[in-house]
Amino acid sequence: MSLDLTGDVVALTTALCDIPSVSGDEQAIADVVEGALRALPHLEVLRDGDAVVARTALGRPARVVLAGHLDTVPIKDNLPVTIKDDILYGRGTVDMKGGVAVMLTIAASLPEPRHDLTFVFYDHEEVASRLNGLGRLVRTHPDWLAGDFAILGEPSNASVEGGCQGTMRIQITVPGVAAHSARSWRGVNAIHGVGAVLDLLRAYEPRQPVVDGLRYREGLNAVKVEGGIAGNVIPDECRIWINYRFAPDRDGAQAEAHLRELFAGFEIEVQDLAPGARPGLDKPAAREFVEAVGGVVEAKLGWTDVARFAQLGIPAVNYGPGDPLLAHTDHEHCPAQDIRDSLAKLLKWLG
Amino acid sequence: MSLDLTGDVVALTTALCDIPSVSGDEQAIADVVEGALRALPHLEVLRDGDAVVARTALGRPARVVLAGHLDTVPIKDNLPVTIKDDILYGRGTVDMKGGVAVMLTIAASLPEPRHDLTFVFYDHEEVASRLNGLGRLVRTHPDWLAGDFAILGEPSNASVEGGCQGTMRIQITVPGVAAHSARSWRGVNAIHGVGAVLDLLRAYEPRQPVVDGLRYREGLNAVKVEGGIAGNVIPDECRIWINYRFAPDRDGAQAEAHLRELFAGFEIEVQDLAPGARPGLDKPAAREFVEAVGGVVEAKLGWTDVARFAQLGIPAVNYGPGDPLLAHTDHEHCPAQDIRDSLAKLLKWLG
Numbered sequence: 001m002s003l004d005l006t007g008d009v010v011a012l013t014t015a016l017c018d019i020p021s022v023s024g025d026e027q028a029i030a031d032v033v034e035g036a037l038r039a040l041p042h043l044e045v046l047r048d049g050d051a052v053v054a055r056t057a058l059g060r061p062a063r064v065v066l067a068g069h070l071d072t073v074p075i076k077d078n079l080p081v082t083i084k085d086d087i088l089y090g091r092g093t094v095d096m097k098g099g100v101a102v103m104l105t106i107a108a109s110l111p112e113p114r115h116d117l118t119f120v121f122y123d124h125e126e127v128a129s130r131l132n133g134l135g136r137l138v139r140t141h142p143d144w145l146a147g148d149f150a151i152l153g154e155p156s157n158a159s160v161e162g163g164c165q166g167t168m169r170i171q172i173t174v175p176g177v178a179a180h181s182a183r184s185w186r187g188v189n190a191i192h193g194v195g196a197v198l199d200l201l202r203a204y205e206p207r208q209p210v211v212d213g214l215r216y217r218e219g220l221n222a223v224k225v226e227g228g229i230a231g232n233v234i235p236d237e238c239r240i241w242i243n244y245r246f247a248p249d250r251d252g253a254q255a256e257a258h259l260r261e262l263f264a265g266f267e268i269e270v271q272d273l274a275p276g277a278r279p280g281l282d283k284p285a286a287r288e289f290v291e292a293v294g295g296v297v298e299a300k301l302g303w304t305d306v307a308r309f310a311q312l313g314i315p316a317v318n319y320g321p322g323d324p325l326l327a328h329t330d331h332e333h334c335p336a337q338d339i340r341d342s343l344a345k346l347l348k349w350l351g
Numbered sequence: 352m353s354l355d356l357t358g359d360v361v362a363l364t365t366a367l368c369d370i371p372s373v374s375g376d377e378q379a380i381a382d383v384v385e386g387a388l389r390a391l392p393h394l395e396v397l398r399d400g401d402a403v404v405a406r407t408a409l410g411r412p413a414r415v416v417l418a419g420h421l422d423t424v425p426i427k428d429n430l431p432v433t434i435k436d437d438i439l440y441g442r443g444t445v446d447m448k449g450g451v452a453v454m455l456t457i458a459a460s461l462p463e464p465r466h467d468l469t470f471v472f473y474d475h476e477e478v479a480s481r482l483n484g485l486g487r488l489v490r491t492h493p494d495w496l497a498g499d500f501a502i503l504g505e506p507s508n509a510s511v512e513g514g515c516q517g518t519m520r521i522q523i524t525v526p527g528v529a530a531h532s533a534r535s536w537r538g539v540n541a542i543h544g545v546g547a548v549l550d551l552l553r554a555y556e557p558r559q560p561v562v563d564g565l566r567y568r569e570g571l572n573a574v575k576v577e578g579g580i581a582g583n584v585i586p587d588e589c590r591i592w593i594n595y596r597f598a599p600d601r602d603g604a605q606a607e608a609h610l611r612e613l614f615a616g617f618e619i620e621v622q623d624l625a626p627g628a629r630p631g632l633d634k635p636a637a638r639e640f641v642e643a644v645g646g647v648v649e650a651k652l653g654w655t656d657v658a659r660f661a662q663l664g665i666p667a668v669n670y671g672p673g674d675p676l677l678a679h680t681d682h683e684h685c686p687a688q689d690i691r692d693s694l695a696k697l698l699k700w701l702g
Contacts, residue, residue: 226577
């Protein structure tokens with residue numbers, strides 16, 4: 001089969017949704033996307049696994065990267081797409097084949113965009129981070145992703161969410177001394193010892209820094225606690241896991257240093273650390289983009305794939321059609337007008 | 352086979368140990384114990400399952416109950432008993448066939464004791480409390496256990512441990528409001544909420560009351576804590592289990608009222624409540640006993656089967672040959688002299 005990239009973006013969205021592409025099973029959709037892009041003479045097309053990259057080479061002073069994933073969460077009797085009252089119902093309509101359709105349409109209809117463009121369509125976004133196709137490209141082909149500014153087409157109600165906060169997870173192990181609970185004074189209660197960690201968490205005042213004009217909001221929270229082996233034993237160990245969400249003015253090393261200072265004296269193990277991404281709204285291409293789409297710009301608080309661009313030093317924002325709260329739901333649906341509006345605004349900016 | 356209750360108490364201990372009687376498999380030993388007791392015309396003998404009760408009916412003003420369990424923990428290549436340097440090695444030598452041999456010897460050799468005597472040999476002590484043979488007798492034949500004072504022949508290095516503390520276990524459930532940890536302020540962290548429970552535990556000063564002349568020592572400890580469902584979710588529930596060990600001047604209802612007052616405002620579930628036992632050292636029979644055995648008397652801090660007598664209003668102490676720290680070990684062993692000394696002291700008191 002082949003895709004028509006020059007027709008109605010809503011019809012293209014429907015066609016893309018109707019190619020099942022649950023994570024791990026993206027080959028069919030990657031093949032048709034690759035085929036459609038290779039038919040466009042103004043684009044260089046590259047392929048890595050089930051990721052497809054296409055780019056112009058016009059020698060423009062700035063390059064914008066538009067990225068979206070091809071996979072979806074599992075289908076729940078919600079394909080093929082049905083359309084009622086100009087609303088598309090079905091898996092992928094929100095997350096994120098509407099965004100993919102917008103990018104493909106731009107790729108086909110703007111042979112001479114204002115900025116050089118790189119389109120990135122990737123696999124394995126809805127599963128474990130280590131499988132993520134964009135992460136794979138960052139590791140294996142960072143040159144394919146080069147650019148001055150990136151837009152991730154994840155659903156954001158067509159408003160702009162800038163950058164993203166980092167996330168870090170540490171485990172603190174509080175030791176004790178085991179004893180029979182009938183003679184508790186012979187032991188040291190590790191669960192009681194965790195009280196001192198909770199004291200620090202309860203007294204903690206998270207920062208709300210402004211970065212590149214956007215206000216972020218940090219958080220420091222216990223997300224798991226586990227201790228005790230039997231109802232009559234003073235526990236000799238209690239473990240508590242803490243999640244730190246940090247604004248993109250701190251890198252991973254600074255975030256870790258902050259927690260090591262806060263929890264000085266405790267045994268800390270860093271289990272997970274993914275730095276955030278600056279929104280880059282101080283860059284001309286980004287300012288232009290925000291003016292063109294005219295949306296409200298807010299800080300992105302959760303971690304998203306935009307941070308993978310930050311690893312390459314590329315500021316990035318989230319911008320795409322659809323309500324993110326409907327993503328992954330069985331009744332996933334997106335107004336066709338959202339998709340048309342996103343396309344129109346991006347065309348206006350890039351045309 | 353039959354047992355000789357009139358010979359050497361150490362030989363009798365060896366004979367009892369060499370009848371395997373792991374919990375649930377006590378029929379053989381109960382049969383020979385019952386047979387040996389039925390051969391004694393001054394005793395009335397009763398049987399319930401694998402528990403055997405024998406008692407005098409001399410019309411004495413006071414009745415003393417002597418109790419011990421017939422079962423052992425599993426055998427670990429440590430039977431038959433070996434004797435070296437007058438020390439008995441093998442399963443049951445400490446816990447507690449030495450104590451059983453002492454009681455059987457008293458039963459046979461004192462047809463006219465100073466106090467009426469009831470001997471209780473029971474099953475299933477080393478397994479789940481609901482199976483305990485003494486507990487079964489308390490429920491089904493409390494009249495068989497009637498008395499003014501009870502001695503449980505568990506190993507206590509032949510010193511007297513009086514009464515026992517009660518034990519109570521509660522679960523406190525602290526609620527929260529779930530949220531994504533990237534927007535933690537939208538939730539309420541239940542693990543942080545447990546900090547208030549830990550504050551109370553860390554500030555708690557346990558009582559050390561004197562009861563019937565013995566100093567007890569209470570304890571209030573978290574023994575388990577559990578909360579959190581995922582690394583990116585503010586937990587909406589955290590559960591903490593607390594063990595209260597309380598002196599026998601408080602009954603179960605008072606212990607519960609104390610915790611409900613201390614943790615007022617928290618959601619409390621009582622999961623386990625076993626009141627303790629007063630040592631009863633104010634009773635003449637008990638005072639006589641302590642003088643006769645001349646041992647150091649200390650408060651029993653752990654919960655033991657003496658508390659089952661307390662349920663019937665009978666004060667009780669722990670007194671028996673052997674080092675309790677060797678109970679259940681593969682190299683369980685008991686000096687023969689411990690067994691002879693215990694017997695001699697009890698005979699002197701009861702003769």
